[in-house]
Amino acid sequence: xxxxxxxxxxxxxxxxxxxxxxxxxxxxxxxxxxxxxxxxxxxxxxxxxxxxxxxxxxxxxxxxxxxxxxxxxxxxxxxxxxxxxxxxxxxxxxxxxxxxxxxxxxxxxxxxxxxxxxxxxxxxxxxxxxxxxxxxxxxxxxxxxxxxxxxxxxxxxxxxxxxxxxxxxxxxxxxxxxxxxxxxxxxxxxxxxxxxxxxxxxxxxxxxxxx
Amino acid sequence: xxxxxxxxxxxxxxxxxxxxxxxxxxxxxxxxxxxxxxxxxxxxxxxxxxxxxxxxxxxxxxxxxxxxxxxxxxxxxxxxxxxxxxxxxxxxxxxxxxxxxxxxxxxxxxxxxxxxxxxxxxxxxxxxxxxxxxxxxxxxxxxxxxxxxxxxxxxxxxxxxxxxxxxxxxxxxxxxxxxxxxxxxxxxxxxxxxxxxxxxxxxxxxxxxxx
DNA sequence: ATAAAATTACCTGAAATCAGGTAGCTATTT
DNA sequence: AAATAGCTACCTGATTTCAGGTAATTTTAT
Numbered sequence: 164x165x166x167x168x169x170x171x172x173x174x175x176x177x178x179x180x181x182x183x184x185x186x187x188x189x190x191x192x193x194x195x196x197x198x199x200x201x202x203x204x205x206x207x208x209x210x211x212x213x214x215x216x217x218x219x220x221x222x223x224x225x226x227x228x229x230x231x232x233x234x235x236x237x238x239x240x241x242x243x244x245x246x247x248x249x250x251x252x253x254x255x256x257x258x259x260x261x262x263x264x265x266x267x268x269x270x271x272x273x274x275x276x277x278x279x280x281x282x283x284x285x286x287x288x289x290x291x292x293x294x295x296x297x298x299x300x301x302x303x304x305x306x307x308x309x310x311x312x313x314x315x316x317x318x319x320x321x322x323x324x325x326x327x328x329x330x331x332x333x334x335x336x337x338x339x340x341x342x343x344x345x346x347x348x349x350x351x352x353x354x355x356x357x358x359x360x361x362x363x364x365x366x367x368x369x370x371x372x373x374x
Numbered sequence: 375x376x377x378x379x380x381x382x383x384x385x386x387x388x389x390x391x392x393x394x395x396x397x398x399x400x401x402x403x404x405x406x407x408x409x410x411x412x413x414x415x416x417x418x419x420x421x422x423x424x425x426x427x428x429x430x431x432x433x434x435x436x437x438x439x440x441x442x443x444x445x446x447x448x449x450x451x452x453x454x455x456x457x458x459x460x461x462x463x464x465x466x467x468x469x470x471x472x473x474x475x476x477x478x479x480x481x482x483x484x485x486x487x488x489x490x491x492x493x494x495x496x497x498x499x500x501x502x503x504x505x506x507x508x509x510x511x512x513x514x515x516x517x518x519x520x521x522x523x524x525x526x527x528x529x530x531x532x533x534x535x536x537x538x539x540x541x542x543x544x545x546x547x548x549x550x551x552x553x554x555x556x557x558x559x560x561x562x563x564x565x566x567x568x569x570x571x572x573x574x575x576x577x578x579x580x581x582x583x584x585x
Numbered sequence: 586a587t588a589a590a591a592t593t594a595c596c597t598g599a600a601a602t603c604a605g606g607t608a609g610c611t612a613t614t615t
Numbered sequence: 616a617a618a619t620a621g622c623t624a625c626c627t628g629a630t631t632t633c634a635g636g637t638a639a640t641t642t643t644a645t
Contacts, residue, residue, distance in 0.1 A: 177461070177482040179489065183394030201483075250388070250461060271388040278390065315621060328574035331601070344623050350604065360631090361573060361602080363539035526591060542631070555593050561634070571601090571633080 169194040169286060170214055175221040175248065176201045180271065184219060187278055194286075203227030206236070215243050217285060220265075222249035222256060223372075230259050230372075237264035244285050254299050255371045259311065261300075267291030311371055312355040321348045323374060326365055380405040380497060381425055385443075386432040386459065387412045391482065395430060398489055405497075414438030417447070426454050428496060431476075433460035433467060441470050448475035455496050465510050466582055472511075478502030522582055523566040532559045534585060537576055 171194050173181050181199045188194060197215065200206055203224045218236065222229035233245055246267045247260045257268050267285050269278060273293035281291035292300065314322065324334045335345045349361075358364045368374060382405050384392050392410045399405060408426065411417055414435045429447065433440035444456055457478045458471045468479050478496050480489065484504035495502035503511065525533065535545045546556045560572075569575045579585055 177391075178484065178486050179394035179398065179482050180388075180390055181394070182397040182486070183390035183392070186393040186397045187390065271390050273389070275389050275393070317622065325573070326577075328569070328571060328577055330571065340622090341624055343625060346602080347624075348622090349602080353603075358539070359603085360539060360541065362536070362576065365573065365576075366537075366539055528592065551592090552594055554595060557632080558594075559592090560632080564633075 167193065169216040170197045170211075171195065171217045171219070172197055172206070172209070172215050173199045173219045174201075174203060174206055174224070175199075175219070176223075176225050177221070180221070180248075187275060188282070191282070201225075203229070203232045206232070213240055215240070217244045217246065219246050219248060222247055222260065228372075228374075230256065230263055233260060233265050234263040244288070246281065246285050246291065252295055252299055253370070253372065255311065257296055257299060261290075268296045269293045270295055311373060314352075314355075314373070318348060318352055318355075319374065321345060322352060322364075322368065325349070325352075325361060326368070326374070378404065380427040381408045381422075382406065382428045382430070383408055383417070383420070383426050384410045384430045385412075385414060385417055385435070386410075386430070387434075387436050388432070391432070391459075398486060399493070402493070412436075414440070414443045417443070424451055426451070428455045428457065430457050430459060433458055433471065441467065441474055444471060444476050445474040455499070457492065457496050457502065463506055463510055464581070468507055468510060472501075479507045480504045481506055522584060525563075525566075525584070529559060529563055529566075530585065532556060533563060533575075533579065536560070536563075536572060537579070537585070 171188065173184050173196065175181050175184075178201065181201075185196060185199075188196060194217075197211065198209055200209070204226050206212065206218075220229055220233060220236075224232070229247065229249070233247065236243060236245060241264070244266045245264065246269060247257075247265045248269045248271060249256070250271050252270055260268055266288075267281050267290055269281055269291075270293050273281075273295070277293040281293060284291035320338060321334055324337065329337070331342060331345045331349065334340070335342045338345070353359070353361075353364060356364055356367050358367060382399065384395050384407065386392050386395075389412065392412075396407060396410075399407060405428075408422065409420055411420070415437050417423065417429075431440055431444060431447075435443070440458065440460070444458065447454060447456060452475070455477045456475065457480060458468075458476045459480045459482060460467070461482050463481055471479055477499075478492050478501060480492055480502075481504050484492075484506070488504040492502035492504060531549060532545055535548065540548070542553060542556045542560065545551070546553045549556070564570070564572075564575060567575050567578050569578060
């Protein structure tokens with residue numbers, strides 16, 4: 164056997180999942196698990212990032228949004244195959260992940276056969292989805308028409324505080340901004356998301372994993 | 375070595391987690407993994423249930439609530455050690471699980487060392503928690519002092535609509551009530567839950583599984 | 586049967602949100 | 616150098632929420 168070895172990285176904040184993946188990947192001969200990380204930022208501290216062929220990427224990480232992380236990696240190294248993993252199967256998240264260049268999407272509830280199939284497909288350079296996600300992709304959903312707006316840093320800050328139940332006054336106090344400025348940001352957020360009040364905004368945000 | 379072998383069962387709907395646990399448990403000599411299941415009901419179809427010593431039990435299962443399942447198992451076989459596992463660390467859930475007889479609670483984000491420690495502790499018949507959960511248990515939480523108020527039927531109806539982002543006017547229209555009546559109910563809800571605005575109310579409701 | 590709880594509804598007034606507009610300043614990109 | 620995007624801040628006015636009170640009617644429980 165002189166076949167090329169694929170260099171693999173696993174990024175997941177659940178050590179137990181990393182172990183499971185190792186177990187799953189160990190019988191496959193032409194791969195080597197180079198590095199396992201439990202957060203997103205340390206990936207950029209990894210020296211041999213450019214040498215990686217495949218990254219197993221958890222969508223929900225403690226530090227960085229997996230969706231944004233995927234885009235960052237792909238911008239730097241478009242050739243790296245990214246296989247997204249998560250526990251929940253929210254259509255919008257799957258779609259965003261694919262839009263950001265992910266080569267596949269696996270639910271952690273997928274069977275071992277599905278995992279193996281997806282790994283094979285991904286190594287072969289194809290898009291790979293577990294059954295449940297595949298079904299999700301096939302159905303055309305209404306929520307897709309409503310694109311998820313891109314938020315600025317300030318807007319994210321304010322949105323986070325709104326989520327905690329803070330009032331405009333409290334937000335302006337904590338961020339050292341004018342009351343009127345915060346009002347403007349709130350209005351812009353409602354407008355961007357096409358919703359009519361704060362609760363609808365927060366519902367959309369949590370349903371679509373915006374933050 | 376003629377030490378007694380512990381009979382272990384793993385109940386989790388994520389095959390990858392089962393693999394991870396197998397990997398983790400495999401080096402430990404005095405245990406044998408008897409059965410791995412991906413749902414709760416099939417546990418009762420398992421013939422040698424009474425012979426089990428330890429069950430690793432996922433809290434969120436597709437068919438049965440892990441909290442209820444724990445109680446059922448403990449009623450039938452109080453001697454079986456149950457180690458609960460979940461991804462989220464919600465205090466109320468951890469507390470309920472312990473109340474229902476669980477011998478430990480592990481987050482899937484716990485380190486491998488924490489897993490090993492907890493397994494050792496549990497096998498020794500002690501309560502076992504990962505660090506994060508232990509911290510959760512130690513802190514006397516404000517939410518505990520704040521007892522969950524009992525809601526009337528009407529209040530539940532209105533709360534459900536508020537959760538959907540409906541305004542007072544919309545609620546009064548859908549429930550055929552006066553605008554002023556709905557206002558009164560809203561005020562009563564805010565007062566009952568000791569919160570200052572709608573978002574805080576809805577946060578409390580979803581954090582404590584009120585509805 | 587009577588008490589307690591729930592539901593409905595109103596009044597008043599303060600506070601906050603929502604909606605439209607404008608506008609200066611800064612940083613970044615082309 | 617000019618254009619674009621982001622952040623800041625103000626004005627006005629309508630609408631909604633929040634907070635206090637009272638009170639009649641209906642339902643539920645003892």
